[in-house]
Amino acid sequence: MASDDMEPTSGDFMVLDSTTDREGSSPGEQFGVERQLEHQRSEAINRLCGMCGTDDGCARPLRVVVVGKHGAGKSSFIDSVAAAVSEDKWHEYANTGYRLDAGPITIVNQRHPKCCNEDRDRYKSVLLPTLIDVAGLGDDVDDKTEELLRLLFYGHLQEDEPIMQAYEECKKCTQEEIRKKYSQSYTEMRVDRIIFVASAADNLPTRLMSCVYRAAQPAYHRTERRAVPLFGVLTKMDKVDVHSVTFKEKKGNFMKELGLILPRLLICSNYCDDLDPDCERIERLRPDLDLPIVRFLQQVCDNARKVTKEGEVLPGSEGTREEAENAENAAKQAPGPQDHIRQAWQSLDPMQQDVVTSAVVGLVTLLVMFFALPSAGQVNAIIHENCRNGVIDDPEVCDNLSHGPGFLHWLSQFFAAVILSLMFFGYRQFIRRA
Ligand SMILES: Nc1nc2c(ncn2[C@@H]2O[C@H](COP(=O)(O)OP(=O)(O)OP(=O)(O)O)[C@@H](O)[C@H]2O)c(=O)[nH]1
Ligand SMILES: [Mg+2]
Structure with missing residues (x-):
């Protein structure tokens, strides 16, 4: 539940460009700024942990899938998330980089439990979200891609089922056959949030974006009852001029295609070789990179409800039982005309x-x-x-x-x-x- 006193979120253009931030200031000033950022990050992490709640025996962490085009920076984003909440140092949990043959790096769905911090004492009982790194998809989508994404979002794929293998299966079958084959939905595999990652330095995969948007909305396939909340991340901001018209247009289109509102958007740079060629990140974190990511995570985890292992909905740490039930009932209802109007309105850019x-x-x-x-x-x-x-x-x-x-x-x-x-x-x- 968003509260009024909330700090400005990443959606308020906490754009990360470490190089420009640091230029022109004396070492003393830099030190002061970094101390302040450290402090803000620490407070933001505390707040995030409060929002996620603790394991009371029946609650489970949110399952968040990270989707996007091959090479967009999905795995780097997951590693950046893990670093941002670690207060320690960066570690490569999800494999990142380019392969020589230019093929995708992430082939199967990799699950990164509790933001990869499960082994740390501080986070042992905190229900940080589990991030799922999905193999990159192309922009050449068809109705089978949408069906495959729906299967993934609504828990029809099993834990170790490689997404590309399921895709190949889907290609061979008719839609009816696919629905029959994957008719079972596993509660524990259902996705609670979707994060769409795109590179701000490349063309937007608009067809893939609208495909993900449709797959997450029950109004488009009528087989599921609730929409999965969608968030967007534009990475590689170190390669882009944030004030340029091209970028502003890109950002507008990104939000429009995914039906995003500002707090659901993060514009950032990940921990990567371009920003840190000497790999200093394995020794020391960068709070200027971390802070927007932690604040974005607050938005992702912001919820009046907790998801239980049995799929029930209980009131979360921030919400009352009544609010939780209302939210659940609202989600169960078929979308009414007001939902379509709201969606249509949100899909317009500010000028429109x-x-x-x-x-x-x-x-x-x-x-x-x-x-x-x-x-x-x-x-x-x-x-x-x-x-x-x-x-x-x-x-x-x-x-x-x-x-x-x-x-x-x-x-x-x-x-x-x-x-x-x-x-x-x-x-x-x-x-x-x-
Ligand atoms: N300059 C810059 N490079 C980045 C950023 N994020 C990721 N990269 C680089 O982009 C390349 C691809 O990143 P990955 O995280 O592997 O991308 P991915 O989306 O997981 O790719 P697949 O697994 O192949 O689908 C790597 O070389 C990263 O170092 C960023 O914010 N800025
Ligand atoms: Mg990857």
Whole structure:
């Protein structure tokens, strides 16, 4: 449950560029900044641990799958997450890098329990999420890819079932055959969150993104009852100018395709050779890389509910039983028209949202003027009456009454509505930029 006093999240553009941050400041200043970041990271980790709760015998950690295109930085992101919460040093849990033959590095789904910190005393009982590193997929998706992702998200694949093998199986079968073959759903394999990782330095895999979005929404396949919450991570920010128009457009498209709202987006750089060629990370962490990741994890783990081993839902550390039940009931309900409207609204980028709201403002103004102001006919009648009584004795006004002020009257009202709507649009843009 998001609380009001929450620190700014990664979605507030905690963009990581270690090189630019450090340039131009004296060693003393750097030390001060790093101490402050260390302190903030430590507080953020405490808060995260509080949100995840502890193992009370029946609760289980959240299962979070990390999906995306081959080479996007999924495994590096998982290692960065493990480093960020470790308060210790970086370790390569998920294998990363490029192979000489340019094939994918992660071939099978690798499960990284409790953010890889299970063996550390401090985290022994903390229910940090389990991250699942999924083999990279291509952007050349088809309906079989969507079906495969659905099987993965809703627990139809078994623990050690390689995703690519299932994909090959899927390719050979019709949709009916696939559903029959994978009809069983394993509660403990169901996915609680999806993190889509894409490289900010490359073209977005838009088809894969919309495929993941559809697979996670029951509205698209009608076989499951709840949507799996989707989060997005744009990696390799060290290679990108965050202020460039190209990047802003990319970020907008990324959010739009995945139906993301800002707190569900992380823009970051991972621990990697490009940022740290001498591999200092195995000795010492970088809190500037860690802090946004920990805050993003807070968003991922933010929940009024705990998931139990039996798949039941219990109130979490932050929520009441009533809230938990309400959330569960809401999730079970089939999506209503308001859900579709909300989804459609969230899929618009900020500029499009402003255009729509301004158009609505213009329309409402027009309607108010139509019903609240006297119509052209009424104005004509008043003038006519005054001409008859001699109150108005200007023949030009009285003679022109037949073609009357009707058209002009409407035109002026229309222009007033357009101007108001444009002013509102300008105001919204000004606020956004400010
Ligand atoms: N410059 C830079 N390089 C990165 C970043 N994240 C990952 N990389 C590099 O990108 C390459 C691929 O990273 P991986 O984490 O293996 O990518 P992946 O998505 O797991 O790839 P597959 O397992 O093959 O699907 C590696 O050489 C990483 O060092 C980043 O934030 N910045
Ligand atoms: Mg990988």
